[in-house]
Structure formats: structure tokens, C-alpha cells
Amino acid sequence: MAEAIQKGHIPEGTKLPGTRKLAQLIGLHRNTVSSSFQVLESQGWIISRPRQGTFVQKSPGNRQATGVRNGFPAKTGFYFHKKTILDNPYTNGPATVRMDDGLPDMRLTHMDYLARLFHINMKRRGTLQKLSADSTVARGYYRENLCNYLNRTRGLGAGTGQVLVTRNQELAAYIVAETLLNPGDRVVVGTPGYFAANMTLQKTGAKILTVPADERGLDVDALEKLCRQQKIRMVYLTPHYHYPTTVPLSPERRMTLLDLAAKNGFIILEDDLDYDFNYTDEGPLLPLAALDTCGMVVYVGTFGQTLPSAFRSGFVVAPDPLIAEMEKLQNLMDRFGDVLGEMAMGEMIAEGEIYNYLRQCTVEYRKRRDQMACSLVSGLGHLIDFQVPDGGLATWTNWPETINLMQFSRLCAREGLHIPPYLLYQSRLCSGVRMGFGSLSVREIKTAIEIMQHSTQYCV
Numbered sequence: 093m094a095e096a097i098q099k100g101h102i103p104e105g106t107k108l109p110g111t112r113k114l115a116q117l118i119g120l121h122r123n124t125v126s127s128s129f130q131v132l133e134s135q136g137w138i139i140s141r142p143r144q145g146t147f148v149q150k151s152p153g154n155r156q157a158t159g160v161r162n163g164f165p166a167k168t169g170f171y172f173h174k175k176t177i178l179d180n181p182y183t184n185g186p187a188t189v190r191m192d193d194g195l196p197d198m199r200l201t202h203m204d205y206l207a208r209l210f211h212i213n214m215k216r217r218g219t220l221q222k223l224s225a226d227s228t229v230a231r232g233y234y235r236e237n238l239c240n241y242l243n244r245t246r247g248l249g250a251g252t253g254q255v256l257v258t259r260n261q262e263l264a265a266y267i268v269a270e271t272l273l274n275p276g277d278r279v280v281v282g283t284p285g286y287f288a289a290n291m292t293l294q295k296t297g298a299k300i301l302t303v304p305a306d307e308r309g310l311d312v313d314a315l316e317k318l319c320r321q322q323k324i325r326m327v328y329l330t331p332h333y334h335y336p337t338t339v340p341l342s343p344e345r346r347m348t349l350l351d352l353a354a355k356n357g358f359i360i361l362e363d364d365l366d367y368d369f370n371y372t373d374e375g376p377l378l379p380l381a382a383l384d385t386c387g388m389v390v391y392v393g394t395f396g397q398t399l400p401s402a403f404r405s406g407f408v409v410a411p412d413p414l415i416a417e418m419e420k421l422q423n424l425m426d427r428f429g430d431v432l433g434e435m436a437m438g439e440m441i442a443e444g445e446i447y448n449y450l451r452q453c454t455v456e457y458r459k460r461r462d463q464m465a466c467s468l469v470s471g472l473g474h475l476i477d478f479q480v481p482d483g484g485l486a487t488w489t490n491w492p493e494t495i496n497l498m499q500f501s502r503l504c505a506r507e508g509l510h511i512p513p514y515l516l517y518q519s520r521l522c523s524g525v526r527m528g529f530g531s532l533s534v535r536e537i538k539t540a541i542e543i544m545q546h547s548t549q550y551c552v
Contacts, residue, residue, distance in 0.1 A: 093128065094137050097148055106148045108138065177294045181287060181514040188508035189540045193336065193515055194366065194486030194528035196398040200453055205445065206403055209436040231257065234434035237441040238395055238407060246367065247382040248391070248409055256408040256415050258422065259430055261394040264406035265292050265363070267425075268390055271418050272359060273298045277325035280318065280358075282310045284517045284524070286335040289328055289363065298325070304521075305334050309341030312348045324358040330365040332376055333484040336517060336526035340482065346380055353388040360384075364393025366484035368450055369530075371458045376483060387411045395437065396446070398453050402433050403440070457485060457530055460537060464529040467541035475548060485530030491523045495551050503547035509540050 096102045108114065111129060115122040129146060132138045140146045184190075232252070239252050258264040273279065275297030281290055282305035294300055301324075303314040310329050318324065327349070331341035341349070353360050362380045370376040381391035389410075396404040408418060440446050464487050465480045478489040491497065497516040504511050517524045529537055 093132060094135065097137050102148055104148050108146045108148070110145070175295070177291055181512075183510075183512045185505065185510050187505065187510035189532065189536050189543070190510045191512070191515060191540060192528040192531055193526050194484055195531045196453070196457075196485060197531045197533075198400060199533075200398065200456060201400060202449065206400070206436070209439055210402075210432070213432060213435045213439070231429060231431060231434055234405075234438035237438040238405075241395070241441045241446065242407070242409065247378050249382070250409050251412075253412045254409055254415055256410070256418055256422065257429070257434065258406035258408070259426060260401070260404065261364075261392060261406040262288070262292070263426070264392045264408045265289060265361075266295075267418050267421050268361060268392060268408060268410075269293055269296050269298075271414070271421060272390070273325065278322060280315060280324055280327045282329060282334060284336055284522055286328075286330060286363070286365075287514055289335075293326075293328060305337060305339065307339055309334050309339050309345055310349070312345045312352065315349070316352055319352060319356045319358070324356060326359040326361055327353070328361040328363065330363040331380055332365060332367045333481060335363075335365060336486070336515075336524070337488040338479075338481040338484050338486060338526075339488075340377060343377060346377070346383065350380060350384060350386075350388065354386040358388075360389045362389050362391045364391065366397075367393065368397060369454055369457055369485055370483040371454070371461060372482050381409055390414070396440075398449070402430075403437055405430070405434065405437060460529045460532065460534060461487070463534045463537050464527065464541075467538055471541040471545035472548070486526050486528040489525050489527060491518075491525060493518075493523045495523070495548070497523065497525060500544075500547060500551050503550055504543050507543040507547060509543040509547075 093102070097104075109117065111125045112122050115125045118125075129138065129140075133140060133146075136149055138146055139149050235252050235255055235257055238257065239250055239255050242248050242255070243250060256264070256267070258267065269292050273293070273296040277296070277298045278301055279293050279298045280301045280303055281293070283302040284305065285302070290300060301318060303318060304311045309331060310327075315324075315327065329341065331346065333340060349360065352358075360380055364379070367376060367379070379389075379391060381389040391409040392406065394404060394406055408415065410418075461481065465478075468476065468478060468487070468489065472489075476489045476491050478487055481487055497518045498513065501511040501513065501516060511525070515526050515528075517526070527540075532540065
């Protein structure tokens with residue numbers, strides 16, 4: 093009734109039937125109608141006048157919105173700046189198979205175990221006290237376990253005061269950028285590079301400079317030349333498996349990069365992308381943060397990348413004073429955090445389940461990587477070139493310049509394969525497609541490559 097009044101279906105000033113008559117008309121008990129009238133009157137929608145009846149309020153004053161009104165303003169009455177650099181690059185559409193840039197498969201998640209963790213932590217005594225904004229007990233428990241996990245798997249040697257926990261990796265990178273960058277600062281990224289990180293860095297007003305990334309990762313010789321020409325504030329990179337080409341930064345270049353940072357005073361923002369997924373017997377190279385002795389590296393990443401968002405968090409590892417400074421911004425943006433999720437994640441690390449889970453997932457993802465390689469060779473080997481990645485959840489493929497990749501994507505969409513534009517890299521410098529295999533089953537990988545093979549016949 094409130095919605096009908098609000099939309100003008102019942103004009104203001106209309107006299108309503110009595111509660112008895114209205115109850116008969118709409119088939120409800122009179123007490124229900126009487127109670128509803130009382131609520132409507134308390135909210136200012138109607139008014140009862142002795143010996144006259146009940147009327148729709150002409151001047152309700154403080155009406156309480158209980159429905160969707162007609163005519164909400166279509167435009168603002170004030171100016172605001174539209175940030176085109178933040179336009180959403182992720183697209184969707186009807187498709188049988190969807191390609192991405194290397195996301196994990198949530199279908200592999202142990203939902204029963206995760207549900208039990210939540211249930212146990214909800215039922216424990218003292219949980220309510222831990223959920224308060226000022227409680228440091230629960231967050232400290234997770235931070236300590238996360239610190240142990242990072243030290244064990246990455247050799248960082250960090251203390252709890254050198255780790256900042258955020259809701260996700262994107263927020264971690266945003267806090268770092270907002271804390272360390274000012275408008276006009278020069279930030280170097282690799283090309284081709286990671287579009288999402290570039291958006292975050294550009295949001296600060298920083299000037300983005302590029303250096304090539306080749307078969308050994310970021311070109312540090314080109315970076316050194318750039319440093320001689322102008323002052324560099326930060327270098328962003330994904331050294332484990334460069335985004336999008338999946339190439340690891342070579343050991344020699346890692347040491348050179350650390351020396352350049354110490355000599356020129358620029359920050360190294362190291363993205364932990366895909367560190368947990370390695371398919372070689374030797375294991376991944378240690379992060380730059382594990383080799384840094386001068387405090388030049390800020391290390392950001394995701395814990396629980398293969399888990400649902402409620403069991404996933406971002407982190408920053410950096411020297412104590414910087415962590416303390418970033419906590420100021422975090423407390424302003426996200427004072428309460430996700431305490432319940434952090435309690436469960438801390439327990440997952442303490443029980444050792446995260447290590448077992450990662451081992452199982454890595455075995456499965458290696459099968460999918462191998463299937464992607466086999467399918468690419470049999471279906472597109474005559475046309476494209478690629479290297480089987482040592483880790484990560486995606487494969488980089490080099491395509492002939494004569495193929496219009498956007499047209500190719502549209503042809504695939506007609507066959508039921510969605511390839512979003514952000515996976516396509518086509519310029520005078522390169523022509524490539526980043527193909528994620530992590531979120532696709534073996535059957536889906538075969539289907540995707542078959543569709544690609546069929547679609548290439550119409551664009552070669």
C-alpha cells in the first residue's frame with residue numbers, strides 16, 4: 093500500500109475503506125488490516141481523523157521509503173570527474189566456455205572443510221568479543237600464522253610487524269600506491285604488462301613509463317638507461333611469472349634490479365602473482381623481497397588464491413615504519429576487516445591444511461597446463477608459437493600479425509567461446525593472447541581449442 097501511495101496509484105487525499113470492508117475486499121483478517129493501517133500511519137503515509145475516516149496523507153513530511161519510487165533523478169545536480177582509466181575491462185556474455193587470464197577453479201574447493209571452519213569459529217566462546225573493531229586478538233592470530241606461512245614458503249624472514257593484512261590483493265596494491273605515490277611520480281612497468289595494476293598506479297596521478305619484457309623478464313638494461321635520464325619513484329613487476337607472458341625474471345636480472353634500486357633509490361613493488369603454482373622439480377625462484385637487504389622492496393600478494401573470496405586475503409610485506417603508515421589508511425578505509433574469515437584462515441594454516449590443499453591443486457593444474465599445451469600443438473601448432481610455462485595458471489601464445497585478434501574473438505564467440513578483450517595484445521610490438529587454463533577442466537580446454545581452430549579458418 094505504501095508503494096502504491098508513493099507511485100501515485102492511490103492519490104493523496106483519497107479516503108480509504110474501513111478496515112472491516114477492506115479486509116473483506118482483499119481476503120485478509122481484519123486484525124491484519126488494522127495492524128497495517130497502524131504501521132502506515134506511524135510512517136506518515138495515512139492519517140486517521142475522528143468521525144471522518146482514514147485518508148492518504150497530503151503532506152506526509154517524514155515519509156519512510158518502503159518501495160521504489162518513480163522519478164529518481166537521472167542526473168546529478170553537481171559536477172564530478174569521470175575516471176576513464178578505471179573503466180571496467182572485464183566483459184561477459186553467453187558462452188559455453190569462458191576464457192580468462194589465469195583464475196583458479198572454484199570447483200576444486202573443499203567446501204565441507206571450509207564450512208566446518210566457519211561453523212567452529214562461529215560457535216566458539218568469545219567470538220562476539222573478537223568481532224569488535226578494536227579487537228586485535230583475532231587479527232593477530234591470523235597475521236602470525238600468515239607470517240609463518242610466507243616465511244616458510246617464500247623465505248622472507250618477516251616479523252608480524254612487517255605484514256599488513258587486507259581483504260584482497262587489489263586493496264593491498266591500492267594502499268601501497270596511495271601511500272607511496274604522488275601525482276607526477278614516474279613509475280616503470282613492463283610492456284606488455286598487467287592492465288589492472290597499471291590502472292591502480294595511474295589512479296594516483298603517477299606517470300607510467302614502460303620498458304620491454306623479453307624471454308628473461310623485465311629488461312633491466314633498458315631500466316638502467318631510463319634511470320640515467322630521469323628520476324624513477326617506483327618499478328612494478330611480477331617477477332615469478334611476468335604478466336601476461338608468464339616468463340620468470342632471470343636470477344641475474346633479479347640481482348641487477350636490486351642493485352639498481354639501492355643505487356637510484358626507487359621502490360620495487362613486487363607482485364606475488366601465481367607464486368604458489370610451480371610445476372618444476374626445483375621449485376620457484378625466491379622473491380626479490382627475500383633477497384633484499386636495503387629495504388627497497390614492497391611485496392604484495394594474495395593468500396588463498398584458490399579459495400572462495402571469504403577465505404582469501406591480500407597482504408603487504410614491508411619494513412615496519414611503512415606498514416605502520418599504511419595501517420593509517422587501512423583503518424580509515426576498512427576499520428572492521430573480516431575477522432571471522434581471518435580466524436578461519438589462520439586455523440587453516442595452523443592445521444597445515446593449506447599445504448595439503450595447494451599440493452592437490454598443483455597436481456590438477458599441472459594436468460590442465462599439459463592438456464592446454466597438447467591441444468595447442470595439435471589444433472593451432474601450425475599457426476602460433478608458445479612456451480609451456482613453468483608455473484602459473486595461464487599460457488602466453490604468439491600469433492601472426494596478419495590475424496585480427498578482435499575479429500578472431502568475435503568469431504569464437506559465435507561458436508560458444510568467450511575470449512574477453514583484455515586477453516588480447518595486438519600492437520606494432522607484439523601480437524599475443526594470454527590463455528588461462530586454471531579455471532577450465534580438461535574437457536573445457538579441448539573444447540576451447542577446437543573452437544579456436546575452427547575460427548582461425550575464417551580470419552587467416
